[in-house]
Amino acid sequence: MNKTFNIIIVGVGGQGLITLNNIIARAAFYEGYDVKTSELHGLSQRVGSVETHIRFGKKVYSPLVINGTADLVLGLEITEGLRAVKFLNPKTVFVVNNNYISFMENISKKEIEEKIKLPVGSNLRLILASEICKKELGKEVVSSIYLLGYCIFKNLIPLKPDSVLKAIKETMPEKYLELNKKAFNLANSND
Amino acid sequence: MGKNKKVLLGNEAIVKGALEAGVSFVSGYPGCPSAEIGDEFGKIAKENGIYAEWSVNEKVALEAAIGASFSGLKSLVNMKSFGINVCSDSLFPLAYTGTKAPMVIVVADDPSCWSSAQTEQDSRGYAFLSHIPMLEPADPQECYEFTKLGFEISEKFNTPVILRITTRVAHQRMPVQFENFKKENRVFQKGEFIKDYKRFSTMPPRVLEMKKELLEKIEKIKQYAEKSKVNKIESPRGPTPGKLGIIASGVAYLHVKEALEKLNLDLPVLKLGFFYPLPEKKIKEFIKPLKKVLIAEEVDPYIEKEIKILAKDENLKAEIFGKDILSEIGELNQEKLALALAKILEIKYIATLEYIATLKYIATLEYKTPKIIDSNLPNRHPQLCSGCPYWLAFSAIKKSAPEGTIFGGDIGCNMLAGVSPHNIQDYLFSMGSSIGIGHGIKKSTNQKVIAIMGDGTFFHAGIPALINAVYNKSNLLVFILDNRITAMTGLQQNPGMGKTGMGEDSPMLKIEEIAASCGVKNIKVIDPVNFKELENTMKDFLSKDEVSIIISRRICALLAKKQQNE
Numbered sequence: 001m002n003k004t005f006n007i008i009i010v011g012v013g014g015q016g017l018i019t020l021n022n023i024i025a026r027a028a029f030y031e032g033y034d035v036k037t038s039e040l041h042g043l044s045q046r047v048g049s050v051e052t053h054i055r056f057g058k059k060v061y062s063p064l065v066i067n068g069t070a071d072l073v074l075g076l077e078i079t080e081g082l083r084a085v086k087f088l089n090p091k092t093v094f095v096v097n098n099n100y101i102s103f104m105e106n107i108s109k110k111e112i113e114e115k116i117k118l119p120v121g122s123n124l125r126l127i128l129a130s131e132i133c134k135k136e137l138g139k140e141v142v143s144s145i146y147l148l149g150y151c152i153f154k155n156l157i158p159l160k161p162d163s164v165l166k167a168i169k170e171t172m173p174e175k176y177l178e179l180n181k182k183a184f185n186l187a188n189s190n191d
Numbered sequence: 192m193g194k195n196k197k198v199l200l201g202n203e204a205i206v207k208g209a210l211e212a213g214v215s216f217v218s219g220y221p222g223c224p225s226a227e228i229g230d231e232f233g234k235i236a237k238e239n240g241i242y243a244e245w246s247v248n249e250k251v252a253l254e255a256a257i258g259a260s261f262s263g264l265k266s267l268v269n270m271k272s273f274g275i276n277v278c279s280d281s282l283f284p285l286a287y288t289g290t291k292a293p294m295v296i297v298v299a300d301d302p303s304c305w306s307s308a309q310t311e312q313d314s315r316g317y318a319f320l321s322h323i324p325m326l327e328p329a330d331p332q333e334c335y336e337f338t339k340l341g342f343e344i345s346e347k348f349n350t351p352v353i354l355r356i357t358t359r360v361a362h363q364r365m366p367v368q369f370e371n372f373k374k375e376n377r378v379f380q381k382g383e384f385i386k387d388y389k390r391f392s393t394m395p396p397r398v399l400e401m402k403k404e405l406l407e408k409i410e411k412i413k414q415y416a417e418k419s420k421v422n423k424i425e426s427p428r429g430p431t432p433g434k435l436g437i438i439a440s441g442v443a444y445l446h447v448k449e450a451l452e453k454l455n456l457d458l459p460v461l462k463l464g465f466f467y468p469l470p471e472k473k474i475k476e477f478i479k480p481l482k483k484v485l486i487a488e489e490v491d492p493y494i495e496k497e498i499k500i501l502a503k504d505e506n507l508k509a510e511i512f513g514k515d516i517l518s519e520i521g522e523l524n525q526e527k528l529a530l531a532l533a534k535i536l537e538i539k540y541i542a543t544l545e546y547i548a549t550l551k552y553i554a555t556l557e558y559k560t561p562k563i564i565d566s567n568l569p570n571r572h573p574q575l576c577s578g579c580p581y582w583l584a585f586s587a588i589k590k591s592a593p594e595g596t597i598f599g600g601d602i603g604c605n606m607l608a609g610v611s612p613h614n615i616q617d618y619l620f621s622m623g624s625s626i627g628i629g630h631g632i633k634k635s636t637n638q639k640v641i642a643i644m645g646d647g648t649f650f651h652a653g654i655p656a657l658i659n660a661v662y663n664k665s666n667l668l669v670f671i672l673d674n675r676i677t678a679m680t681g682l683q684q685n686p687g688m689g690k691t692g693m694g695e696d697s698p699m700l701k702i703e704e705i706a707a708s709c710g711v712k713n714i715k716v717i718d719p720v721n722f723k724e725l726e727n728t729m730k731d732f733l734s735k736d737e738v739s740i741i742i743s744r745r746i747c748a749l750l751a752k753k754q755q756n757e
Contacts, residue, residue, distance in 0.1 A: 012571065013573070014576070021364070022198070022364065025198045025364050025365075026198050029196075029198050029366045034366070035198065035364070035365060036330070036363060036364070036365050036445075037363065037364040037365075038359055038362060038363055038364075039362050039364075040305050040358070040362065041224060041226070041227075041306065041362060046573035046574060046576065046604070046607065046679075047571075047573060047575075047576060047577075048570075048571055048572055048573035048574065049570070049571045060365075061445040061448040061449040061452075061525075062445045062446050062448075062449040062524065062525045063330075063359060063363045063364075063442075063445070064359070064446075064524045064525065066524060066525060066526045067526075067563050068563050079568065079571070080571070082566045082568060083566045083568050083571075084566075085564045085566050086563055086564060086565060086566065088563075088564055103571045103574075107568075115566070119564045
């Protein structure tokens with residue numbers, strides 16, 4: 001990998017963005033990459049829009065991804081996925097959980113879907129991660145790990161499944177480990 | 192990859208550095224983006240023979256550390272930007288007395304105000320005001336190294352050292368190389384306060400002697416800074432295009448490096464690890480061969496101003512760029528730096544319109560603008576969590592307050608009173624100010640005032656304001672949202688909980704008893720689930736001639752969930 005790989009994770013505060021950010025950073029480090037991430041805590045975390053930045057490669061200085069320069073946008077919620085189109089360039093892949101957390105403004109999910117399809121086009125992967133995890137594992141909360149699994153097994157993030165699993169083990173509390181490993185591997189079996 | 196390398200958050204790296212330096216006394220007040228420092232110490236203190244506390248506010252936190260330092264214990268104080276305003280009253284005399292055992296004070300600013308109301312404060316100015324050395328790390332590796340260096344400088348010169356970080360440093364992760372460190376003594380070792388009036392008491396006329404000693408000390412530290420490796424010059428391999436050099440501090444240095452790579456430029460860079468005192472000789476030596484210098488610093492132009500004075504005094508002819516190109520508002524990034532460099536060097540650079548708009552003026556160059564798509568979505572503002580007891584309390588306040596009531600806002604989760612659907616906030620300033628300002632409005636008008644404040648904020652700065660209101664015969668209504676914890680910053684213990692920062696049992700202080708002893712006559716503690724009672728009490732108290740207080744008491748929903756999982 002010659003170029004620095006830029007990931008943006010977006011979602012709503014409380015969806016586990018920081019954990020995901022931490023897992024990817026650790027996995028990149030295990031593979032010998034230099035890595036920098038940036039995240040936000042506090043007020044911005046209270047059910048508001050949250051965005052974390054991850055960059056890995058040979059040598060990385062800044063922890064921030066500039067608009068129009070993301071290689072991958074990982075959206076844990078569809079409205080927040082739409083909000084992240086500012087990071088888009090013609091090559092950016094969008095992996096978005098087709099899950100809608102409504103807020104004050106009256107916009108329908110269908111409208112959001114149409115709005116995000118327009119600019120992202122064929123690079124958009126809308127995944128029913130919440131539904132799949134609920135059905136298969138009985139827990140919606142691991143949908144972010146499922147999405148991460150999807151990105152890894154589809155080679156949308158240039159990291160190996162083993163390093164990510166090792167990072168999951170390092171990051172997750174013991175009692176949730178099995179469930180998260182299952183969610184990660186589920187993305188390999190589900191096509 | 193050595194086994195002593197781990198991905199760490201900036202704040203985690205500070206804890207690691209402090210542990211290695213042998214810190215044994217930690218105090219602070221939780222704020223964003225510094226809270227994880229105190230959280231982490233709370234967890235690991237006992238097993239490492241350290242004493243750690245969440246203090247009631249930053250002033251007492253600093254004072255506790257001063258006591259520890261005078262008694263021979265190495266200390267670390269942690270706070271967010273506004274914390275330094277609160278503790279400054281004791282910070283300034285501390286520069287005069289100096290420390291006995293070393294002390295590092297971590298102050299975390301929040302450029303772009305990601306998690307801060309109040310102001311976009313640049314706390315670096317306090318270094319000039321107080322004459323306290325200040326170091327500025329750019330990333331977690333430097334957080335670790337500069338914390339250790341801070342203790343070293345403090346030990347060598349008997350001065351506190353401020354470690355100034357920002358959100359993008361505190362909440363940045365990267366692989367950090369550190370030493371395999373094992374603490375030998377895992378039992379908390381007490382010190383001894385040895386009396387030394389001349390040293391610890393700032394009584395005049397001694398105070399002016401102390402000032403003289405302080406200024407002499409700063410001169411010595413300046414010499415030290417001149418030789419320090421953390422102020423480093425990176426020379427280009429070839430000739431310098433446009434004879435342009437860059438002086439960078441903090442996280443702006445990372446953006447500079449990234450921008451240079453992007454533009455394929457090799458320029459000399461002076462990276463300043465010291466903000467105060469500045470290594471003037473090194474700066475002069477750096478500027479001398481240059482025709483142009485860009486100062487890359489976030490928010491206020493402190494370094495730029497210092498360097499402009501220096502250049503004038505030394506008759507250096509280089510043209511100095513800074514806030515004439517880079518905005519004083521908001522954080523920087525590599526794109527803003529790349530644009531600034533392209534502008535100064537008059538080279539073509541394709542940038543996005545959005546970033547061009549952040550430049551103060553645009554050169555005669557033409558910029559092509561790649562298309563950035565805007566989602567045009569309305570903002571998803573921060574909100575109360577689902578199940579938060581404040582939903583009920585806000586709703587009761589809104590329902591029972593007569594038209595025209597003034598709602599005073601305060602800091603913490605309760606400040607969400609200002610957003611939709613609540614919209615009950617007519618002013619918002621600083622910790623405790625809902626009562627202080629509310630009292631002033633009450634005295635100046637015939638309008639009704641409700642000051643809305645959380646439990647943590649009440650303990651922090653609400654009590655003197657409450658006493659003032661009672662003493663000066665106000666009749667505002669103080670509405671305390673007591674959710675049994677300091678929630679916004681990530682669930683930290685406070686005096687109302689009966690638990691210390693290290694998780695030990697302690698006396699549970701009751702807000703109603705404090706209010707009673709402050710002379711408040713109308714006091715009621717209500718569970719907001721009893722909505723009707725809350726409404727009726729509000730109506731009753733709003734018609735009183737004295738100060739009234741309602742304590743709406745129900746546990747934070749996140750805390751309740753956490754306790755269930757434990």
